[in-house]
Amino acid sequence: MKPIRLQIPTQEIRKPDIRKQSLAELTQFLQTQGEKSFRAKQIYQWIWQKSAHSFEQMSNLSQKLRDLLSQHYAFYPLAVAKTQQSEDGTIKSAFKLDGGHLVEGVLIPAPPRMTACISSQVGCSLSCKFCATGYMDKKRNIDAAEIYDQVVAIQRQAEAHFNLPLSNIVFMGMGEPLMNYQNVLKGIEMLTSPDGLNMSPKRITVSTAGIAKFIKKLGDDEVKFNLALSLHAANDEKRNQIMPINDSNNLAVLREALMYFYQKTKNRITYEYIMFDDFNDSLKDAEELFRFTKHTPCRVNIIEYNPISEAEFRKPSEARIDAFAAYLVKKGVMATVRRSRGKDIDAACGQLANKG
Known part of the structure; x- marks a missing residue:
């Protein structure tokens, strides 16, 4: 008789809110990922100057960097x-x-x-x-x-x-x-x-x-x-x-x-x-x-x-x-x-x- 394997649903891990990260924290994150530090300023501008609510809106960032951000962070807008x-x-x-x-x-x-x-x-x-x-x-x-x-x-x-x-x-x-x-x-x-x-x-x-x-x-x-x-x-x-x-x-x-x-x-x-x-x-x-x-x-x-x-x-x-x-x-x-x-x-x- 084969053992029964219970399917335990995995709870989706809530990603950190990108808008709760300071400019210094974003800079440090990018450095650990091998990205250029100046990209943090660009991300910050998209969030707070241009009121972006998604990473896909950040058109002057590479697709690779946008994907990286979406893997680690999320937006929770009203x-x-x-x-x-x-x-x-x-x-x-x-x-x-x-x-x-x-x-x-x-x-x-x-x-x-x-x-x-x-x-x-x-x-x-x-x-x-x-x-x-x-x-x-x-x-x-x-x-x-x-x-x-x-x-x-x-x-x-x-x-x-x-x-x-x-x-x-x-x-x-x-x-x-x-x-x-x-x-x-x-x-x-x-x-x-x-x-x-x-x-x-x-x-x-x-x-x-x-x-x-x-x-x-x-x-x-x-x-x-x-x-x-x-x-x-x-x-x-x-x-x-x-x-x-x-x-x-x-x-x-x-x-x-x-x-x-x-x-x-x-x-x-x-x-x-x-x-x-x-x-x-x-x-x-x-x-x-x-x-x-x-x-x-x-x-x-x-x-x-x-x-x-x-x-x-x-x-x-x-x-x-x-x-x-x-x-x-x-x-x-x-x-x-x-x-x-x-x-x-x-x-x-x-x-x-x-x-x-």
Whole structure:
């Protein structure tokens, strides 16, 4: 009787992500394979300047080298799973990441300005009461290449739909960017580097709910991009009610961190202030906001509240919003009321939650 041989399925080995290799690591790999070192720079340019997603696109490399790369590495790009266009032209995209998770990004057109609003995490752990993403569990951080891919995808939408280049990037989508510090900074490096997309860091804004130690770290790293604080109340009691992060990062701690950031970078701070009816919209609230913001050069963006099903906040009247803004302007604050875009497709500030 012949012995029975069991066929044990072999699990396919996942190849390393080529986009997680540094230029030095690529150079070393090529040297061990007997290839010229300068080819690493060419590969890097294909990845980060030309946004290649396959080795076959690298037309100035020999077929032998392309085959070698495909044997050892792979690409794991995000894909545009779905898009929706608002009546005002705003385009929301659902991006499918490696592993199947979905995140959302938005193109906000205001010609000639084209702004990409991108995500930094799948879900969020900070549980802000007015934000749809805050009611989702955090699944994982978004890596640097996926941050880069969101920008490239939205840039292509701007060119295809409006025949205009992308002008600005805001990290105001899903997640808390400073809780994904290394990937966000690496992603911005590849967006701004001459070896990448060579965009100006002054056109990039990172928005945080307020994590003091990382705000200080941004200062120590002397970042060139803009910093925005999602403030929404300049009163600890009120901010605690809507933003649990304030329990461990109260206003006094944040003020010190922001002053440190400004001292290190000389970058003006942006404060984001969503107005909620009969909560943070009085002239007393405006005075508290003025007092909090007066310690460094800044601007204040007053944002209309966009309703979500999970919360019962309401938007104040236009008259109340305008009076609040006028009070700040009279005090010498650079304050602007930002009207929301994309509300009809749940693409406005605070509404991103993968609802399709």
